[in-house]
Amino acid sequence: MAATTRTNWAGNVTYGASDLLSPTSVDEVRRVVAATPRLTALGSTHSFNRIADTDGVQVTVAGLPPVLDVDADRRVVRVAAGMTHAAVAAGLEARGWALANLASLPHISVAGAVATGTHGSGVRNPSLAHAVVGLEVVRASGDVAWVDASTPDDALDAHRVALGALGVVTAVELAIEPTFQVATTVHLDLPWDAVLEHFDAVVSDAYSVSLFTSFDDRGARQVWTKRRTDEPAPTVDLVALGARPADGPVHPGENDTAGVTEQGGVPGPWSERLPHFRSTFTPSTGAEIQAEYLIPASHAVAALEALRPLDPVFAPLLIAAEVRTIAADTAWLAPSSGRQSVGLHFTFRRDAEAVAAAVARIEDVLAPFDPRPHWGKVFAAGVERLHEAYPRLDDFAALARDLDPTGRFRNAYLARLLP
Structure with a gap:
């Protein structure tokens, strides 16, 4: 399959791979790998950088029998x-x-x-x-x-x-x-003072909580609270803190609300409530570029305060920013490895030059808070900074050299990261 006009899901990356192979069995994957000097696995194309691109061949396992x-x-x-x-x-x-x-x-x-x-x-x-x-x-x-x-x-x-x-x-x-069952409720326009003063209580008040903001005067313009019905009800009164209940479904970005999973406190299966978007609809905006940074949870309020002065940068470019919590992980290269974290996620309009400038500004502002970029999003951090952010990256590089001594899986992204 010719690869010259294939792009990622958002359309901001045109793949340079010479071919895309889609084996239909594990044995065929083995033969493809053994016979191909340079190849990179391609997932569902939802990365916004070149982590899944290569000057060799891409291979997808989407054609393997579903198990x-x-x-x-x-x-x-x-x-x-x-x-x-x-x-x-x-x-x-x-x-x-x-x-x-x-x-x-x-x-x-x-x-x-x-x-x-x-x-x-x-x-x-x-x-x-x-x-x-x-x-x-x-x-x-x-x-x-x-x-x-x-x-x-x-x-x-x-x-x-x-x-x-x-x-x-x-x-x-x-x-x-x-x-288990989950019920999603949405509140609008939680003021900044309440966000900053009650941040820990708000984000820990349910099984999953997301705050959406544009970093303007509206504060958290949406608060999505996803409660497991087998757990106690939330106790933080967002209305008393200045928010108002949504009177119908809302979309965190700019698309039709038909694409979001059911809200309004109606219980439903975890599979249909934990995602923000229905699997039967095109997700999010599509023509966009995303960046995300995970910081220690203890820095969350200070980081939000530090980002607010970037409102003039965000105003023409930012579709939505989402603030989420992530528990400490054990994976070497997980952005939340070894620390309770808060994710600061930015969905921008698809303007690569403007996004690159905004990302550089964001990373400057977040520098005091030890940010770790999401591997599949855009970021400006250099190799030295990434090795500081991910303490096991040197160990991982050594393991990669040991398991792939000829660089069969090495692409430009990995060559830069794992010299």
Whole structure:
């Protein structure tokens, strides 16, 4: 398949790969890997940088047969790596099981979300990679390896967020739990004073909480509170703090509200409430560029205050900024590794030059707060800064050299990151 006109989902990256291969079996993946000097795994194209591009060949595992095998005794499910979270969630819900969390978009592939450290929200919820208890991965030699907690040398945590550097993942085992119901309520225009004074209480008041802001005078223009119905009701009175209940469905960006999951406090399956967007609709805006930084939760209020003066930069460019919490993770390269975190997520209009300037300003402002950029978004941080932000990056680079000595999986993104 010719690759010269293929782009990522948002259209801000045109892939330079010479071809896109779509094997339909693990044996075929093995043959492709062994026969191809340079290749990069491509997920659901939802990255906004060149992490999944290459001057060689891209390979997608979306063509592998869908697998969803539940082991009830171990409370794990084995899924084909190219399946989307929407497909996995629907299959699990039909069997009475659930994942602990989902990203705002259910359209993304399991392997791609895991590889980049993608997350949902909740003070008790780590990244989606934290649910991984095992991976099947095709190594540079074409051999198949299985990595789990019994694999020596902390290998599972090294592989949970692997940026495509350690092999092509073909199957994943994920921890599951019995299904549960979630109800989403939305409040509008929580004033800045209330956001800053009551931040910790607001974001920890339910299973998953998201604040959307434009960093203008409206404060948190939307507060999405997602409560598990088997847990106590929220106790923070957002109306008393100055917000008002939404009188109908709202979209965090600029699209039609038909695309968002049900709000209004109506309970429903976790699979249909934890994401912000319905799997049957085009997610978010599409023609956009995203950036995100995870900072220690203790710095959240100071970071929000520091970002507010950038309102003139954001006004013509920012579609929405989302503030979420993420529990500490154990994966080496998870942006929330080793620390309770708050994610500051920016969705910009698709103006690459203006976004690059805005991202540089954001990183300058966030520098005192030890930010870690999301691996699949745009960022300006150089290699030295990334190695400061991710303490295990040197260890990961050594592991990548050991497992892929000829650089079969090395692309420009990884060559810069893992010299």
